[in-house]
Amino acid sequence: MTSFGLWWGGVGHWDVFVAIYLFLGGISGGAFLVASIAEWFGERSDHEGYDFITRWGWTLSFGTIVVGSWTLLAHLSGPFLRAFMFPVKFTNWTSWMAIGTWVVVTFSLVVMARMIWATFGAEAAEDPSGLPRHVVDRLGNNLLVDWGIDLLDWGADRTRPTGLLRRLVQVGGVALAVMLVVYTALLLSAVSWMVPLWNETLLPPLFVASGFSAGIAMVVAVTYWQNDLDSHLVHRFGLLDDAVIVAEALVLAALLYTLTTGGYGAARTLDGLTSGTGLLLLVGMISAGLLLPLVISAAQQLLGSESALASKRVTTAKFGLVITGSFLLRLLLIFTAVQQPIIVT
């Protein structure tokens, strides 16, 4: 006989907008890392594919963090405009939400600068990877503001850093991208003592792996279709993605294992993950984000580059599955999270 009762508190303090934000924040940081890797290789190689990946990386990183920031604002239930007062209001430095907001803002400025430096200026690319310039050009023509593109070209060429400053921007950007993804994990794990699923040790590496993996998938897939990227490069980045997915699977397995020894809250979380919607999310996440991409990669390796499984469509579908898995992971972490109960004797 048990000598106590459990008082379960409320659940579901956050909605789907937070899950979307965590997903887009992760993918934005991941895309930035992919762009940085491609930039590093591009400096040491004549292969133009690296330049395509770099430009798409900055562009997609910028786009996802902008949309992500708006979804973050959308989840707030208070007066909407109050959130824009964050430079004045967000002053509690023990809160990861306050710290993270400044990480997001700083990262957004850096990625915007990197995107402008890469896609505007006298040597701007005319290919699809120069999308931001094409958009500004089109908008300028429609709005009869044709000086906008000239201003951005002029500004990009005059502010683009060189030498040591360029290296500092590169290294600082990578650090910010990692901080962005890690912060989205710390935002949750800051209350891990109340929410067993949000393990403070395992969530940061899980988010980094998931964000990086999805970032690779999105940037390489878009470059593959828009710039007809060399399949050799796609394969190399695909293998990198596979390695990250394996690491992600190991961390996820460790996280699920912690739930088997974590008390009442953990047990209830595990119940939620093994039934109903939680089970669907877990199976969907593992299948789409981990197993199927690895199975497709293994089949491509075994059957060779001439097989139907190595086609552009199948490879893109694999990247699509990785991105889907990354989103399902965030949904899973938000909607199956359970707070510890109050124990009443």
Place this chain on the structure above:
Amino acid sequence: MGEQWGFYFDSDKCIGCHACSVSCKQRHGRDPEQDEWRTVKNVTTGEFPDVSSLPISMSCMHCSDAPCEKVCPCNSIQKREEDGIVVVDRDSCIGCHYCGWACPYGAPTYDDGGIMSKCNLCIGEGPGGGYGMPPREEQEDGGAQPACVDNCVGGAIEAGPVSELKEKASTKAVEQFEQEPANVIVEANREDTNAFPYEA
């Protein structure tokens, strides 16, 4: 730092009548349809056929180390130095619900405007009524008796400076209190009692 205030609760005296939560709603103009700032639940213990039901009344515990205060990005939640009461500045709350995740007792509630409100130990009335109020005074000094204490028919809930509450409580309840973050002394005079209110 001034004398910290807290609650005292004796479940043996609680009959689960909800007078505490109803009077709380009445004083603070809360939603009459549901328990909010103060909640009463019957918590079932044991397993069939040896089952018993224990009424528990609970609100914000005004924790000594309030986790809601730590996670609030805007410093909208403050644990007051002068009396230890945790209050909310609703003019700066953005409705991020982060405090909802951090609170071990489910105390934060969110109204239609999305702003957080919770028990303020009746130092003011209505949502946000406690923010910026002078230090808590005892009833004989002009302070308002908390509605839940005032209306508890069995005398199960009391509120006051922690030192005074300790004098009324059993040794076991005080020992338990010293181990918990919450500013609530729970009378624990049953056998096998060692886990209320929260096991981290």
